[in-house]
Amino acid sequence: MNNRKAYLQQLLQEDSWSSEQWDWIREYLEGDDLSELQEIAEQDFQTDLLQMKATLDRELSRQLLKNIHERAGINESSFRGIFSLRFRRIAVAAAILLLAGTAAWFAKDMGRPQLIVFNTTDDRKVLTLPDGSQIQLEKASSISYTQHFGSSNRELTLTGEAFFNVNTDGKHPFVINTAAIKTTVLGTSFNMSVREGEAPKVVVVSGKIQVKAKAKGTATEDNAVILTANKEVVFNLSTNEPTIIDGTDDARFYAMKSAGKFSYKDVRISDIARDIERLYNVKIDVKESLAGCLWNGDLYPAEGLMQMLDFLTAPNSGSVKVIANEKEYMITGSCPK
The missing domain is CATH 2.60.120.1440 (Jelly Rolls)
Structure with missing residues (x-):
């Protein structure tokens, strides 16, 4: 099928699905590329999910709920009676958002529909x-x-x-x-x-x-x-x-973390290392010959821990060594003359 997103949008607007359509959506959910449905789901969660009326097929509902339970680490006894996916579009959207790392459910709090969003990554x-x-x-x-x-x-x-x-x-x-x-x-x-x-x-x-x-x-x-x-x-x-x-x-620290960019001007490398430790919850051993060196530039967490450490030590002919299960690192080098 050339335009899967358009077909998905068509299906999710319909009040009922044929057996062929159910087979297609099950096959789609079992595939590796769910990007089209993720886009639709993310958009729907910002608009009109609470107005959806179509009921989710019971068998598929159980499959999706089981998948959500396993990925979120929730057992049946603690889950039963707390959450319910009542609409087909909500269930599909929840499953896809969960695959993207954000699990979402609608629950009831004193009779009021409530959206609960978990970060599972x-x-x-x-x-x-x-x-x-x-x-x-x-x-x-x-x-x-x-x-x-x-x-x-x-x-x-x-x-x-x-x-x-x-x-x-x-x-x-x-x-x-x-x-x-x-x-x-x-x-x-x-x-x-x-x-x-x-x-x-x-x-x-x-x-x-x-x-x-x-x-x-x-x-x-x-x-x-x-x-x-x-x-x-x-x-x-x-x-x-x-x-x-x-x-x-x-x-x-939180302002730079939120912005996704850590900017420094004439800051000691040992102080920058403390920020990186805090950001990634790791231990960084900065050798004395490098600790007092002043550094200028920007570091981007999106590039990853090793990339940040490599960029930090590069001007100082430094190196990065992993010491213990990617939870402890040692950086060496010397101040440029």
Whole structure:
């Protein structure tokens, strides 16, 4: 078939499929190239999925759900009764987005349809919300929000870690709920980490936000704090007490991480290595002869860890050595004369 995308769009607009069409879509889903359906799915998730009415074939639904369970590491006992894929287009879109690294489901929260998006890869996933705000969702993290997001409210729930670039809307504050804290903003950019077992932390890159700790699931006014640019708050896991510290360096790091470009001018290579360690969660041993050398230039995380290290050491006749299972590296060289 010459134009598979057009045929897929035609199928997904129809209320029912013939047996031949079901066979075609099953064969398509088993193939290696699902780019056309991924494009359609990504577009649909930004538009009208909640209006779709066609019911998913039960056998195919079970196959797709099983695939999603296995890829997301969810067992049947924990999954049963929580999520349901009710529409054919939602199910197909969810399966394809999952293959692209973002698993999405529609659930019900107190009777309200809710979109839940998981990042199942080792890379950050960039999401655009209905109000135009952008989220960079870190690995093993998720967000959820209702179908009314951006119209009647801008409230979502986060687990894990994400960087937010929030569009300004004076009528609808942007609210992020987590298990430990509640954050309210009007328009700003900031990073929030609320991973289980770790102290909740928020770093503001620009703008102003309010952060409240939660006591037994409810945000309290008495420990609410206001953060402006280059400020950071960390909440004690046991007492919920906030500590505000200077976040200039963290804000610098998250701003460059969000932009996808790390720019340096006369910065010590040892300091640049610390940024790369943090970015890739690895250990980098910088030899003394190289540590104090000043470096100028741009590094792009999209090019990969080894490419960044090679580019960093090249002007200094340096080399890169992998020490332990790609989790520890040693870079050597000397300052140019």
